[in-house]
Amino acid sequence: MSRTTLKTPTLRIAAAVLAAALGAVGYHCIRQVFAEEESGWNRGLPQQHKSIWKVHDDRRPKPPPVAPGAECREPPADAIVLFDGEDLSRWNGKWKVENGYMEANSTGSITTKDSFGDCQLHIEYMAPSPPQKGDQARGNSGIILMTHYEVQVLDNYDNPTYSDGYIGAVYGQHPPLVLACRKPGEWQTYDIVFRAPRFKGETGDEVEEPGRVTVFLNGVLVQHNAEIYGWVAYRSLAKNRRHPDRLPLLLQDHGDRQPVRFRNIWIRELDLSWEAIDNRK
Ligand code: MG
Helix, strand or coil, X not given: CCHHHHCCHHHHHHHHXXXXXXXXXXXXXHHHHHCCCCCCCCCCCCECCCCCCECCCCCCCCCCCCCCCCCCCCCCCCCEEEECCCCCCCEECXXXXXXXXXXXXXXXXXXXXXXXXXXXXXXXXXXXXXXXXXXXXXXXXXXXXXXXXXXXXXXXXXXXXXXXXXXXXXXXXXXCCCCCXXXXXXXXXXXXXXXCCEECCCCCCCEEECEEEEXXXXXXXEEEEEEECCCCCCCCCCCCCCCCCCEEEEECCCCCCCCCEEEEEEEEECCCCHHHHHHCC
């Protein structure tokens, strides 16, 4: 449209009215096209970080229901019971089983027959009573996620040791936030949420995202989303090394006659990738 055609006020007004009308029609058409996908609630909401959905998006897949156990120590409906007090049918190893618990007996560490990645794990343990020896030689075991990442089990009741070797430590990496242990001879509970490391590309040991772990000991938070620096190491710096997406859970036999007992072990398999949560059916 040339300047000469809009010299008169009448023509300018007509052009403005026409533009406004076309704009309104266009906006109405666009609204109609997206009406089925986008509710009024969603319009104007910002895009969520790291998600295909918006903040408060009412199309985002809903969390599936899982009935919890009557008590927090009981397995919820989607848990795999790894040890119910009866036998070691889900484990490779030769620990003693009696009276509803398994006991380390210096025959070596035991591993689950199945492999796991991201998970929620519940496990109960008892340190030997009366206690023997001291420091790291008192009730030492370990819950070693994916065979390489140890959450320490130790009797620290009146038994100090180096900080990153305490009960509730990510062994050799992170001391627990607090010391929340009970006396030896009393059953204690661990509840662990673990997100496995994600490795870069197809080869090499570099991580895209490190492993992370949150740990409750006897219901008390002792690790919050702690970054895991690599495979458990003794007197050396932990380093990440590539491994499969799923590996067995290992319970440590410290090898020096420390008859730590375990019972009521259950695990929920998780996929804590954001993409998995968004794309679930
Ligand atoms: Mg240990």
